[in-house]
Amino acid sequence: MMKLFRMLKPYRVGVIFVLLMVFVQALSELYLPTLMADIVDKGIALSDVPYIWKIGGLMLGVAMIGMICSIAASYLSAKVSMGFGRDLRSRVFSHAQRFTLKEFDKFGTASLITRTTNDITQIQQVLTMMLRMLAMAPMMMIGGIIMAVSKDAKLSLVLVVVIPVLALLILLIGRSALPLFKAMQKKIDKLNLVLRENLTGIRVIRAFGREQSERQRFDHASGDLMNTAIRVNKLMAAMMPAMMLILNFSTIAIIWYGSHRIDAGEMELGNLMAFIQYAMQILFSLIMVSIIFVMVPRASVSAGRVNEVLEAVPDIEESSSPQTPSRRGQLEFRDVSFSYEGAEEPAIQNISFNAGPGEVTAIIGGTGSGKSTLVSLIPRFYDVSSGTVLVDGVDIRNLAQESLRGKIGYVPQKALLFTGSVAENIRYGKEDATDEEVREAARIAQAAEFIDGLEEGYDSPVSQGGSNLSGGQKQRLSIARALVRRPEIYIFDDSFSALDFKTDARLRAALKAETQDATVLMVAQRVSTVMDADRIIVLDQGRIAGIGRHGELMRTSDVYREIVSSQLSEEEMVAQAEGGLK
Structure with a gap:
């Protein structure tokens, strides 16, 4: 995945601003529990109303700064990840266009479509999460630990026990999920293949009455994907309750141990409340990491599949010193x-x-x-x-x-047309062809008669693959497309x-x-x-x-x-x- 993230260089300013906004947001959230402790210990305990208003106003200001930074970070991270996704799709598409038919045979059309759409979407989503959560989580954890220790070092021993348990749980679930995510992407490929064959071959399927068997084939591919997805989601579903259970027991332990320290006069109530807040921040930062661990394995599989396409060397490469021919044709x-x-x-x-x-x-x-x-x-x-x-x-x-x-003017065995108008399909052979050249090519290809009979003539729409035209009409348009370039x-x-x-x-x-x-x-x-x-x-x-x-x-x-x-x-x-x- 890191290979792909090198493409973030054009967005480095946006990434820096996201990290800056996240840093300020983390500082504001870390500062709020300390202000709350001051209100309890110095304001409420001493009945100092002006102090309560003063610190309360400061808390409101700090919260507003955190909110603004959070909105800005969300906007910038979305903008960076969407731009990255667009550039990556463009790069994959451009590279695939250099492939020979050998590479297309190797990857398969359905798989290339999945890699260009679903796989890149997975990477894009993880990038958004990483820009926000992966930056926020360590800041909140380290800052929370420092602030918690500053409030009460002995009470922090509870965290020493809890944090490794949570980290181990995340690691075990992440390792179990990775092979399932790999299987899921392959099964999405299979589902796309079945769907594509079904949609493109619908005439043959209906002609032979094979709708039921095709439904069964699709249901089998869809059910296979569903079963794998359920297994993955069971793992992920088990992780959150387990983490919340550990979190709640940690809170109970902190309150129990903290109450004894307050009773012994070794800690103030406000500091205990602040400590609980910091403990929650530390543990929630681990939950953030767990969410990333849910998405990173799947994204890493997707990144590997995208890299396979980008690293595939076309079987046919340009000559390093192309020659100029002396004869014609x-x-x-x-x-x-x-x-x-x-x-x-x-x-x-x-x-x-x-x-x-x-x-x-x-x-x-x-x-x-x-x-x-x-x-x-x-x-x-x-x-x-x-x-x-x-x-x-x-x-x-x-x-x-x-x-x-x-x-070369090439007319393939299977006439293939593109969505657009009749004129646009003929002009595909020569982009700057005049209307007269288009009409002349159609006349020679014996297509002019049926084109003039269409409701909009040369501006008549051609549906995907030319499915609204007969086989003979498609062949004649394909011939006109080759003729217009005069090869x-x-x-x-x-x-x-x-x-x-x-x-x-x-x-x-x-x-x-x-x-x-x-x-x-x-x-x-x-x-x-x-x-x-x-x-x-x-x-x-x-x-x-x-x-x-x-x-x-x-x-x-x-x-x-x-x-x-x-x-x-x-x-x-x-x-x-x-x-x-x-």
Whole structure:
């Protein structure tokens, strides 16, 4: 946790003022019992009314100073902790954005959300408590002991017995609670994961009638968290009554022993009353520490989880000396292989090909053949295990990531849209795109027709994930988002699967004119989508099973012929073969 608290440097002035306010508040509270003792021993005992008014007014003034300092300390500590929490969330979010997909796979989306929200909130709350209580408690304890001893040293022996007992109780409960707090945070992760899957997959759940099983899965995760929370709270609930019991017995012991000393003339009544107040302050300062002990174990677990994110080194780092490419849009794979972490077999092996501007390179193959893996290596979502990917003649590992990705227009397999308007989603590809550029990109992507049919046109709202649009509409907006930036390399990762054949044909015709000066990579399942490509790469179990045009592959590649025969009739295959021979 101390590693994270280094981020408090910008707030050191606020922290100093909080400690100063707490110090003054502690002094005022320590001074009040002495003033009360003076009123009893010198005012009431001697019937000196003016003295009572004088000291009473002084007590009121001291109490007012303590109250003002308490309010100021509360305000400043809240301001510091909220600012710290904001900065820490921003730092975690910014660091997570540098992660590759490998790190996201490692932590999990649900866990990253928990760490950025719940875990940082725990740390923030403990910081507020520490600025107030952790500073106040030692001041009150040390000051209370000094003042209590000054009133009656022999009576202070009661405290010598009580304080170690309370300290031991706090320590034992804190040690027992720590592993339970660790378990709680993991179970919150699990609950978030179940909830997130349930909300994002609600269509599938309802389609298969799995609502009851999902409720049971959620109830199990929620009940598991509840049971752990109850165990923790039982410990904490036992601590407060135990401490109050010790506190009350201490008070009885002080009154009993103090009454004997008053009877013997060794102590005055006012001093006994003041001593009881100081004893309460000392013991309540220990209770403050116990409250912190309740929160610190959980916050320390949260701090450890946040530190894990901040200390995670992204698998892909920027080149120390990025190179400047000399060509535009040239792509080359040289004997590239890639394996996912923990996988027994490589996802792709020994892939080599060239693709240049003005060419359409199509990638086709069965499910799990490595098509999406191959194109994900180009924007460096993952780094190659061996071999080299070159863009414009430069190894992409020697290019600045921003420069590399600025050359690419990427349309993912699963169309993902963001909350906002239709125009804002298209403009996501180029922030400063004009309205004309947005409309032109939508026209080429065959999205203009359905956008104009919306009630607010390009200002129509898009809900989270684009759930208020059909699959085909989302795909066309994703394509428009890539088109608006006019990149040097287009990557269409099975981006036409939700389109009907008529729209697919119109879109490919419009793209041909738009992308004639760019390099186009097109992952597809449909043979009709790839037939006209300049180069078709056939993948089978992560290896290249053939490269060439449609007609050539029909003669030379068994895998390609199987794919074609599964989609086209015999007459269409003959016609296509004859067209290829011509």
